[in-house]
Amino acid sequence: MSAPVLAPADDWAELQGAALLGTDRRPLPEPRTALAAALDRTDPAGALLDLAAVAAVRRRAGALPAPAVETPAPAPDDPRPALPEAAARRLAVLLGTRSGQGTTANLAELLPQWLAAARSRGYRLPPALVPTLLDTARARSELRTDAVTLAGPLGRWLAPHNPDWTYVTRTAGEQDVLDQPGELLWQEGLFAERVTHLTRLRRTDPAAGLALLASTWSTERAEDRVLFLDSLQDGLSLADEDFLEAALSDRSKNVRATAAELLSTLPGSALAARMADRARAAVRHDGDRLHVTPPAACDAAMQRDGIPVKSPTGRGERAWWLGEVVAGAPLALWTTGTGLSPEQLLALPTVDAPDGGGAEWAEDLREAWARAAVRQQDATWARALLGTPPRPGRDTRTPGAPAKLLAVLPPAERAAWTAAFVQTHGLGDAFQLLGACATPWTPPLSTAVVAALKRAAELGSYPWSHSGVLGMTERALAPETAPAVEALVADTAPDTAWSDTFTRLAGTLRFRQAMLAELENS
Amino acid sequence: MEERWSTEHVLSLAPDPASLKAAGKLSGPAPWSATGTGQGALWGLCKGSGSTPYRTAVELGTPAYKCSCPSRKFPCKHALGLLLLWAAGPEAVADGAAPPDWVQEWLDGRGRAAADKAAKQRAKAAEADPEAVRRRAEKRSARVAGGARELRLRLADGVRRGLADPQPPGAWEEVAARMVDAQAPGLASRVRALAEAPQDELLEEYAMLHLLAGAYGRIDTLPEALAATVRARVGFTTDTADLLAGPTVRDRWHVLGSRDTADDRLTTRRVWLRGAKTGRPALLLAFGRPGQAPDLALPTGYLLEAELAYHPGARPLRAVLGTRYGSPEPAPAAAPAGLSPAGALAEYGAAVAEDPWLDGWPTVLADVVPVRTPEGWQLTDGTHALPVRRGALPETALWRLAAVSAGHPVTLFGECGHHGFAPVTAWDAEHRPVPLG
Numbered sequence: 001m002s003a004p005v006l007a008p009a010d011d012w013a014e015l016q017g018a019a020l021l022g023t024d025r026r027p028l029p030e031p032r033t034a035l036a037a038a039l040d041r042t043d044p045a046g047a048l049l050d051l052a053a054v055a056a057v058r059r060r061a062g063a064l065p066a067p068a069v070e071t072p073a074p075a076p077d078d079p080r081p082a083l084p085e086a087a088a089r090r091l092a093v094l095l096g097t098r099s100g101q102g103t104t105a106n107l108a109e110l111l112p113q114w115l116a117a118a119r120s121r122g123y124r125l126p127p128a129l130v131p132t133l134l135d136t137a138r139a140r141s142e143l144r145t146d147a148v149t150l151a152g153p154l155g156r157w158l159a160p161h162n163p164d165w166t167y168v169t170r171t172a173g174e175q176d177v178l179d180q181p182g183e184l185l186w187q188e189g190l191f192a193e194r195v196t197h198l199t200r201l202r203r204t205d206p207a208a209g210l211a212l213l214a215s216t217w218s219t220e221r222a223e224d225r226v227l228f229l230d231s232l233q234d235g236l237s238l239a240d241e242d243f244l245e246a247a248l249s250d251r252s253k254n255v256r257a258t259a260a261e262l263l264s265t266l267p268g269s270a271l272a273a274r275m276a277d278r279a280r281a282a283v284r285h286d287g288d289r290l291h292v293t294p295p296a297a298c299d300a301a302m303q304r305d306g307i308p309v310k311s312p313t314g315r316g317e318r319a320w321w322l323g324e325v326v327a328g329a330p331l332a333l334w335t336t337g338t339g340l341s342p343e344q345l346l347a348l349p350t351v352d353a354p355d356g357g358g359a360e361w362a363e364d365l366r367e368a369w370a371r372a373a374v375r376q377q378d379a380t381w382a383r384a385l386l387g388t389p390p391r392p393g394r395d396t397r398t399p400g401a402p403a404k405l406l407a408v409l410p411p412a413e414r415a416a417w418t419a420a421f422v423q424t425h426g427l428g429d430a431f432q433l434l435g436a437c438a439t440p441w442t443p444p445l446s447t448a449v450v451a452a453l454k455r456a457a458e459l460g461s462y463p464w465s466h467s468g469v470l471g472m473t474e475r476a477l478a479p480e481t482a483p484a485v486e487a488l489v490a491d492t493a494p495d496t497a498w499s500d501t502f503t504r505l506a507g508t509l510r511f512r513q514a515m516l517a518e519l520e521n522s
Numbered sequence: 523m524e525e526r527w528s529t530e531h532v533l534s535l536a537p538d539p540a541s542l543k544a545a546g547k548l549s550g551p552a553p554w555s556a557t558g559t560g561q562g563a564l565w566g567l568c569k570g571s572g573s574t575p576y577r578t579a580v581e582l583g584t585p586a587y588k589c590s591c592p593s594r595k596f597p598c599k600h601a602l603g604l605l606l607l608w609a610a611g612p613e614a615v616a617d618g619a620a621p622p623d624w625v626q627e628w629l630d631g632r633g634r635a636a637a638d639k640a641a642k643q644r645a646k647a648a649e650a651d652p653e654a655v656r657r658r659a660e661k662r663s664a665r666v667a668g669g670a671r672e673l674r675l676r677l678a679d680g681v682r683r684g685l686a687d688p689q690p691p692g693a694w695e696e697v698a699a700r701m702v703d704a705q706a707p708g709l710a711s712r713v714r715a716l717a718e719a720p721q722d723e724l725l726e727e728y729a730m731l732h733l734l735a736g737a738y739g740r741i742d743t744l745p746e747a748l749a750a751t752v753r754a755r756v757g758f759t760t761d762t763a764d765l766l767a768g769p770t771v772r773d774r775w776h777v778l779g780s781r782d783t784a785d786d787r788l789t790t791r792r793v794w795l796r797g798a799k800t801g802r803p804a805l806l807l808a809f810g811r812p813g814q815a816p817d818l819a820l821p822t823g824y825l826l827e828a829e830l831a832y833h834p835g836a837r838p839l840r841a842v843l844g845t846r847y848g849s850p851e852p853a854p855a856a857a858p859a860g861l862s863p864a865g866a867l868a869e870y871g872a873a874v875a876e877d878p879w880l881d882g883w884p885t886v887l888a889d890v891v892p893v894r895t896p897e898g899w900q901l902t903d904g905t906h907a908l909p910v911r912r913g914a915l916p917e918t919a920l921w922r923l924a925a926v927s928a929g930h931p932v933t934l935f936g937e938c939g940h941h942g943f944a945p946v947t948a949w950d951a952e953h954r955p956v957p958l959g
Contacts, residue, residue: 015725016722016725019681019684019685019724019725019728020684020685020686020725021684021686022681022682022683022684022685022686022687023681023682024682024683024684025684043678044682045678045679045681045682046674046678046732048681049677049678049681049728049729049732049733050729050732050733050736052725052726052728052729052732053729053730053732053733053878055729056726056729056730057730057733057874057878059940060870060871060874060878060939060940061871061872061874061875062871063867063870063871063940064864064867065863065864065867065906065907065908066900066906066907066908066909067906067907068902068903068904068905068906068907069893069895069900069902069907070893071891071893071902071904071929072893072929073929074928074929074930075928075929089529093542093543093546096539096543126950127925127926127928127950127951128922128925128926128950128956130925131918131921131922131924131925132918132922135918154925154928157928157929158921158924158925161894161924162921486552494571494572494573495571495572495573499571500571503571507547510547510550510552511546511547514550
């Protein structure tokens with residue numbers, strides 16, 4: 001009998017033995033109680049079952065609890081305010097959802113927003129929802145930071161007991177800065193835990209982070225060194241320069257390249273100054289034009305500063321070196337050296353210095369400036385490179401990756417530029433630009449997107465050719481736009497793909513509006 | 523005027539989580555028009571993706587639902603959405619209106635159908651020849667008794683040969699079919715369970731089945747209450763109307779928990795109650811076709827003033843719901859009073875002494891900490907520990923329990939038995955019930 005509770009001592013084992021082998025081969029156990037003795041034993045099999053029934057009921061009726069087990073220390077208190085009840089119900093719905101289908105709202109897309117909104121308001125989740133959230137974030141790693149922060153002390157208390165949730169200790173939440181013995185974690189932790197620890201430390205005390213990394217640097221594996229270097233982006237300053245300079249001589253090419261890129265974003269660094277010298281030699285301002293003389297070779301010093309000899313994409317060598325040099329040089333070099341604004345510089349014609357002909361480097365130069373603007377997060381240059389939002393009839397191509405340049409601009413400007421782009425060009429090429437805009441989208445941007453969807457529907461294109469943008473729209477459209485989308489539903493022929501699409505979008509917007517409103521009512 | 527239901531009450535009507543989610547999206551005013559409530563009914567038009575809106579109506583007393591949508595879920599998302607809208611507040615659905623024609627026709631039709639059914643039943647009862655009824659009952663008793671005898675022989679055969687000797691595949695299925703033929707479905711399902719029982723529990727299962735079959739063989743000599751228990755376990759059913767015609771217990775019933783289980787033929791809902799005055803436990807069962815919610819909806823943590831009629835037995839537990847006095851309302855935020863692990867096992871022991879086939883007894887455990895150990899989850903009060911019955915809860919539910927407790931003692935409702943404790947509901951730090959299943 002396998003009852004996990006303690007049972008009174010009896011003859012169960014003997015009965016069990018006789019039953020397993022069979023009463024044809026084993027005799028019945030001797031009766032031990034008056035009741036057992038009183039049973040009819042003429043048929044041994046029937047008697048055995050009678051005895052077993054008496055014993056089983058006796059054991060069940062007399063079951064005793066096992067001794068106490070040791071209890072773990074309880075979870076630390078969570079002082080955050082409780083989630084409003086409606087919001088708690090909403091979260092339960094969001095967590096229970098698979099990807100949306102048909103004309104219903106797409107809830108899987110809304111969970112990240114819910115989590116971010118709840119996290120920014122600093123709520124404590126109902127404990128019963130924490131395990132489901134941790135399970136969900138295990139499968140969707142983009143949710144982890146928000147999930148771990150929301151799960152708070154309870155999540156970290158639960159996680160060590162469940163092997164599925166080991167990621168929790170390796171994810172940097174925001175409440176739990178440095179609450180673990182850091183030195184020990186750094187010496188003995190898993191790689192991901194160490195990266196998390198270093199990142200957290202860099203956010204609060206960059207110098208201590210650098211010192212910690214330096215203390216074990218020589219013994220780290222090359223692939224780990226690259227990722228540790230990446231964590232230095234947080235709190236990067238000239239104080240890190242010596243360390244990064246030394247890393248330029250690293251055995252690993254990837255470590256060298258990463259160090260060079262970090263140094264190039266530090267305008268006061270020696271590497272930036274060396275790049276500036278090279279850039280000045282390559283691009284000379286002469287009155288009303290720019291003379292471009294790309295480097296003739298990639299010398300050892302350039303290679304040490306992170307410029308690969310061969311272009312990974314197989315571009316012409318000199319164009320490649322020119323790009324690397326200009327992208328690595330501080331942008332201030334150009335404006336202070338010439339007294340011109342970025343717009344004016346971009347308007348200057350370029351000439352090939354030796355023979356004075358052609359503008360073949362103009363595009364390479366603009367691309368390199370665009371990369372520098374992104375690396376150095378220079379909004380003035382990004383604005384100039386993006387230019388005025390394109391107008392109908394003018395097909396101005398923006399250098400570099402416009403979405404990356406957009407990301408350098410303040411959110412409102414990003415949205416305005418993208419709205420103008422969508423008004424002119426529709427949604428066909430807008431996916432990455434929209435992705436660079438802060439969510440929820442501003443009302444003007446949302447209006448522009450809805451108008452573009454309306455045009456697309458009228459032109460008879462298929463909704464699924466816009467599926468990328470539509471998915472993003474569900475996440476990001478301003479709630480104020482809901483009436484406009486509902487008007488679209490009314491205007492569209494029923495039972496068509498577009499009517500389903502708009503119905504679903506309207507449903508999602510209503511859901512999102514309600515979901516965010518609930519988080520405000522505490 | 524029908525009192526407005528709470529949102530929780532509406533949510534508990536949903537046949538499955540997907541319906542709940544779909545209904546949540548229809549719970550705002552936007553898709554609805556021409557809504558109203560009055561004369562015990564609630565109605566409205568819901569805009570779907572098609573051009574004609576769906577006509578949705580709910581008769582609140584039973585409750586019963588009607589919707590022109592093609593969904594086979596019952597109630598459908600439109601009915602749930604409409605109920606949610608109505609539960610949200612008076613501004614959403616106008617009160618005291620006269621039902622439009624399409625609702626009135628449906629209500630009238632329902633009234634006629636109910637009257638017809640009652641009339642038929644009365645006619646049937648009047649027609650029934652008491653002598654014929656008695657003969658039918660005797661015939662069935664004889665068949666069941668024959669089945670029980672045969673079962674005892676098969677069990678004894680097994681023990682003679684030895685339980686280590688595996689039964690040929692399908693052997694128990696064949697015996698179960700014989701029990702169905704013998705009109706003893708209770709014996710049949712226990713026989714089927716034998717095929718699944720682990721080796722070390724086999725003797726126990728054989729013995730309890732042997733005891734049950736033997737008890738039926740001498741049912742005339744048993745005390746009346748125990749005889750009723752044996753009859754119910756063998757598979758005789760009792761008519762609800764007959765039960766309600768007998769004695770009932772009126773109390774304020776506290777809904778301690780609810781659990782749905784489904785196989786491919788049937789959804790079974792168990793709702794456990796405890797009387798606030800009498801302290802008596804009760805178990806209500808309701809059934810639905812797959813994809814349909816059983817029509818019994820009582821939210822955990824609520825109080826319902828009502829009459830219950832217990833099925834007869836040595837340890838009455840299963841009951842049917844009779845007259846309700848008002849709608850369920852939330853119980854005050856407090857965990858129900860409970861027992862220690864030792865007290866819970868003693869209570870189960872007392873129940874087993876009266877009904878030896880009881881595998882578990884509804885129990886509130888007070889102040890226990892769930893702890894995960896290498897041997898499985900344990901519930902401990904610092905003096906003793908009770909294991910969580912293996913397989914009683916899916917892993918996710920056990921973690922939910924751990925999270926609700928957070929290492930602090932909690933109050934738990936569940937079934938306490940010889941395999942341990944099967945939790946159904948936990949009360950959180952704010953003393954609100956959290957369903958675990």
